[in-house]
Amino acid sequence: MMVNYAVGSCLLRKGAGKPFEPFRKWILFFGVAFNVSLLCYFKYMNFFIENLNTLLGTDFNLASIILPLGVSFFTFAQITFVTDCYRMTIVQCNLLDYCTFSLFFPYVVSGPITRYGEIVPQLRASERRPVDWKNVSQGLYLLAIGLFKKIVLADSLAVWVANGFDKAAHLNFFEAWASSLCYTMQLYYDFSGYSDMAIGSALMLGISLPINFNSPYKSMNIQEFWRRWHISLSRFLRDYIYIPLGGSRRGEIGTYGNIFVTFLLAGLWHGSGWNFVIWGSLHACGLMVQRAWNKIGVVRLPRIVAWLITFNFINVCWVFFRAQTIGSAVRILRSMFFVNSIPLPAFLVQKFGFLHRTFIIAVKNPFKAIDGSYEMALILALSFPLILFFKNAHEAALDLRPTRVAICFIAVVILFSALEMGRLTQFLYVQF
Amino acid sequence: MDDWKRFACSILVLVLSGIGVVFALNYVVDPYDMNGKFQLGLDKEGISQPMNYRLFSLARFSRDPKVKIIFGDSRALGLREDYFQAAGADNWRNMGIGGGTLYEEIESFYFALSKVGLKRAVFVIPFNLYNDNQRHDEVPDSINVVQNPGKYYINGFVARVSLLILYSKISGRRLEIGKPTMSKDEFWDYQLGPNMTGNFYSQWSYPRDLLNKLTEAKEVCDKRGIEMTIVLPPTHVDLQGKTKDYGLEKAYSEYKKNLSCIANVIDFDFPNDLTRNRDLFIDPYHSTPPVGKLIVSQILGRDSSYGRRYSCRRGTLLSGGVPLPVHKNVTDRVGDCAATLTAMRPRPPVRKN
Numbered sequence: 001m002m003v004n005y006a007v008g009s010c011l012l013r014k015g016a017g018k019p020f021e022p023f024r025k026w027i028l029f030f031g032v033a034f035n036v037s038l039l040c041y042f043k044y045m046n047f048f049i050e051n052l053n054t055l056l057g058t059d060f061n062l063a064s065i066i067l068p069l070g071v072s073f074f075t076f077a078q079i080t081f082v083t084d085c086y087r088m089t090i091v092q093c094n095l096l097d098y099c100t101f102s103l104f105f106p107y108v109v110s111g112p113i114t115r116y117g118e119i120v121p122q123l124r125a126s127e128r129r130p131v132d133w134k135n136v137s138q139g140l141y142l143l144a145i146g147l148f149k150k151i152v153l154a155d156s157l158a159v160w161v162a163n164g165f166d167k168a169a170h171l172n173f174f175e176a177w178a179s180s181l182c183y184t185m186q187l188y189y190d191f192s193g194y195s196d197m198a199i200g201s202a203l204m205l206g207i208s209l210p211i212n213f214n215s216p217y218k219s220m221n222i223q224e225f226w227r228r229w230h231i232s233l234s235r236f237l238r239d240y241i242y243i244p245l246g247g248s249r250r251g252e253i254g255t256y257g258n259i260f261v262t263f264l265l266a267g268l269w270h271g272s273g274w275n276f277v278i279w280g281s282l283h284a285c286g287l288m289v290q291r292a293w294n295k296i297g298v299v300r301l302p303r304i305v306a307w308l309i310t311f312n313f314i315n316v317c318w319v320f321f322r323a324q325t326i327g328s329a330v331r332i333l334r335s336m337f338f339v340n341s342i343p344l345p346a347f348l349v350q351k352f353g354f355l356h357r358t359f360i361i362a363v364k365n366p367f368k369a370i371d372g373s374y375e376m377a378l379i380l381a382l383s384f385p386l387i388l389f390f391k392n393a394h395e396a397a398l399d400l401r402p403t404r405v406a407i408c409f410i411a412v413v414i415l416f417s418a419l420e421m422g423r424l425t426q427f428l429y430v431q432f
Numbered sequence: 433m434d435d436w437k438r439f440a441c442s443i444l445v446l447v448l449s450g451i452g453v454v455f456a457l458n459y460v461v462d463p464y465d466m467n468g469k470f471q472l473g474l475d476k477e478g479i480s481q482p483m484n485y486r487l488f489s490l491a492r493f494s495r496d497p498k499v500k501i502i503f504g505d506s507r508a509l510g511l512r513e514d515y516f517q518a519a520g521a522d523n524w525r526n527m528g529i530g531g532g533t534l535y536e537e538i539e540s541f542y543f544a545l546s547k548v549g550l551k552r553a554v555f556v557i558p559f560n561l562y563n564d565n566q567r568h569d570e571v572p573d574s575i576n577v578v579q580n581p582g583k584y585y586i587n588g589f590v591a592r593v594s595l596l597i598l599y600s601k602i603s604g605r606r607l608e609i610g611k612p613t614m615s616k617d618e619f620w621d622y623q624l625g626p627n628m629t630g631n632f633y634s635q636w637s638y639p640r641d642l643l644n645k646l647t648e649a650k651e652v653c654d655k656r657g658i659e660m661t662i663v664l665p666p667t668h669v670d671l672q673g674k675t676k677d678y679g680l681e682k683a684y685s686e687y688k689k690n691l692s693c694i695a696n697v698i699d700f701d702f703p704n705d706l707t708r709n710r711d712l713f714i715d716p717y718h719s720t721p722p723v724g725k726l727i728v729s730q731i732l733g734r735d736s737s738y739g740r741r742y743s744c745r746r747g748t749l750l751s752g753g754v755p756l757p758v759h760k761n762v763t764d765r766v767g768d769c770a771a772t773l774t775a776m777r778p779r780p781p782v783r784k785n
Contacts, residue, residue: 133437136436137443407442411443415447420588
């Protein structure tokens, strides 16, 4: 933090002679490189060593590095700070403001990735402002919805997701689809729930954070998805990587190259593993195909077809995001898309068993391997209308009215979620 | 007061009141005896244990740690602490978890290790847990609750258990939690059917990770002077035969060899008079109390008639097991053993336990 503050101060230094003016680019380069190298050390050192050992047959020991909490988000926030200082979009900066911006608790761990210029003016204004009870109420509402999404929905789905992805080699068609869909929903509820809580708790303090999720699974194409999913990251990628690389000003091929590099880095930012690289590359390919499609402008797909293609593409990409290895991701995808993993009822097995004995098996519960239950089916079934046809938490918070029904609703949701926080799955073991 | 202020305050008051009620309920009933402040004569164990074996086991150990511990699943629960006490062996604690996995056994071992200097660790490892696909692990969640009083007292699950205990007290009804409604024969067939055996065996996978974790645990035991033993509990021959149905015979024999490479093994899971006798089993997975007493006596080194002992050198059979001594029937033999254990109670332990 001290290094970043020093870099920022140098870049903002004005007055007599502007001593750092000739070196501003180098100072920026140093500031960005410093942050990126810290991130690389903490997050990618072992990934690098592992790959080096595999490639060269060496036997370097893995470093025992403890990843600092929220290092990825913190690093990106710092990069926005030094870059904004370079661009002079920050007019002035003092140490206290900078520290508050860097360590503001609602977003320090998992975002939204904010900019100095968005936060500090609000902090200053809030010093003189009385408590805004409407903000407090809306913040409470967002906190309640976020808690519910995270603790009740995401954590329930997490059990089936873990079962499914741990048993990747043994899933049938239904289990593989259920696992991937559960993860798609879990990730959304988990991360958007966190963001709602972060935004809600900041709002209660009178600070308005940028919205991070805007019903992403309603998207009709992959570009729209990235305008709705983890918006603060998309904004960072656009403003601090894609546009500085040249954006769409470098011709068609250059644009495709920039998209690819940006999403490759986005993939790596999410985690140190080849599966994240594949995930980022797939999204880059999706965006490039969509761009080419729009350029050619042959057919405009019906909305339902566009949604189905987009949603399923995202769902398939999440399999790589979640799987422990590329191999297990491929195994899950094989079960999802190969017909011989469909379990048949016993009477059909007798007729079609000759097709493939290994895969065609008689089961009563098609979700057995992941311990799937009615609860899972219910959450999944309710999730689709919930994410497609209802207002998201932010839209609903704007419509909030101080009624008794709203009081009871918010109190019950907070209470229920709070009591589920120390979740212990009830396990009624059968004893005779 | 403006509308929004009243709105926000009302929510906070309602939430805090709700949390206060739950806190008071869990604090007074205290189903897992975390504070032991109120003695209300409630039947806690009968309800709180089957509702959550993990929390029960860990909370009890935290409250009253012992230096000799049995880890395992429901088969381990059959090796009751009173059998050890009856044999004059004190300081034993059963940390069995109904429906537990080997991951949970190992997790419980490290939890116990963090609390007390252990002397003996007995891992009960049936073949169905020797499976990479049995990865279920809820012990960390329970540890989290045991170590954070706030998560215990403000906990919806604990509140449900508290209410069940109060309901049982007020209604005077003994709640039979988790007991099957089938007859023994029906339940036997169900346990051998594809639903149960398929769950364990159809997706069997070599447990490389588990073996590594067990090896690490053994290394820790060696460093700290803890005697580690692995017990392969008896299952009925009907169930043993299922390994053949699922093509797991080789895996089954390697299971014994691999485990014996890690620590001393006492194996009860092979065809003999005991495992052929249906009367000695509650269901194909679980043996009856007399068999539990027999296993306890062999863990204590007081008896070696049934369990085969394997050395740490590639599964070499050291003693016990086959051929079995001839008895009128195994029930008598087990009865003899139980009687021996009872008779031994006044005597001090003759071997290192």
